[in-house]
Amino acid sequence: MLTFLAAGSVFFPGLFLLSKQCLKSIPALRWSEGDAVIVSARLVSSVQAVMASSAGYIIASSCDDIIEDQHWLTSTYIMFAVPYFVYDIYAMFMCYWYKLRVKGHEEASAAPQHLGSALTSYLRREFLMVLHHVVMVTACFPISVFWRQGKGDYFQGVMFMAELSTPSVCLGKILIQYKQQHTLLHKVNGALMLITFFICRVLLFPYLYYVYGRYASIPFHMVPLSVPWHCNLGAALLMAPQLYWFSLICRGALRLFRGCHSRRPAEATPAAKERQTDGDALPQPANGYSTRSTEPELTTH
DSSP: OHHHHHHHHHHHHHHHHHHHHHHHHOTTTOOOHHHHHHHHHHHHHHHHHHHHHHHHHHHHHHOSSTTTOOOHHHHHHHHHHHHHHHHHHHHHHHHHHHHHHHTTSSOTTOOHHHHHHHHHHHHHHTHHHHHHHHHIIIIIHHIIIIITTTOOHHHHHHHHGGGGGHHHHHHHHHHHHTTOTTSHHHHHHHHHHHHHHIIIIITHHHHHHHHHHHHHTOOGGGHHHHSOHHHHHHHHHHHHHHHHHHHHHHHHHHHHHHHHHHHHHHHTSHHHHHHHHHHHTSOOOTTSOOOOSSSOOOOOO
16 A cells, blocks of 8 residues: 555656656646646646546446445545645646746745745635645545544545646636636636536535435435434535535636626726736635635636
8 A cells, every 4th residue: 555655645746746847848738837836736636537437437336235345446546636736736726836936926045034024925815725735634534544443435436536626726827827708718618617526526416325225225314314423514614614615616617607798898997907906916826716806717626
């Protein structure tokens, strides 16, 4: 098991560094350090999502008995993926740091104390996302590997497939970063993200409760009363941030499609341009969520 943990510790940071170097070095691209960091972080997140979703599908489809059946890939992929959440906290901070510098909040030759203040600002701004990652490592990891005692691999596989929404999330972040909100690609990707996030994350736990109810011949509404209290607590704690993030996605989608007809005349006025300039003065959240009304935000982590 430690071998897979070490492999993940090398793979995800290594892929990030390799991608960043390629984007900076390929003659046809020659991207800046900041652009390379931001896009590389999205690429690694998308790769992890595809791997997790693929592993989840293999696991779930191989389990006939949703409680007793086991698959070797379950614990193996958990061990491999745990370092990703540690790495991603760093990657999100680097994205935030370079956005600060691009927006003019830090000079190119920023002193170490500026980095420290940026870290404090990052932790305050991205508290929920950082907390999510910390909980994944410190709580979900030991529960999934040790506390389950090999039971419920089917449920673990289905939870892996929640990552299906991440590639569209990452593409949305990139499109917003490079101000492509007006494009058809951004609108199509936003709709796809809305659908996949709702199916794969919001409906995740209701589906798991439904499946368990069928397995145990229990009515759906009685399942929460039939499973241990800590299962209900864990499901509630994991689902709460998904509902919050989904509400932000819905608000961003509503602004985007409402503004399709009204944005162009509004942007022609000096006041609208001033509001847009003021909105650009603040870096977007590293996780892609935003409650600002000045710019439609459809991205999540």
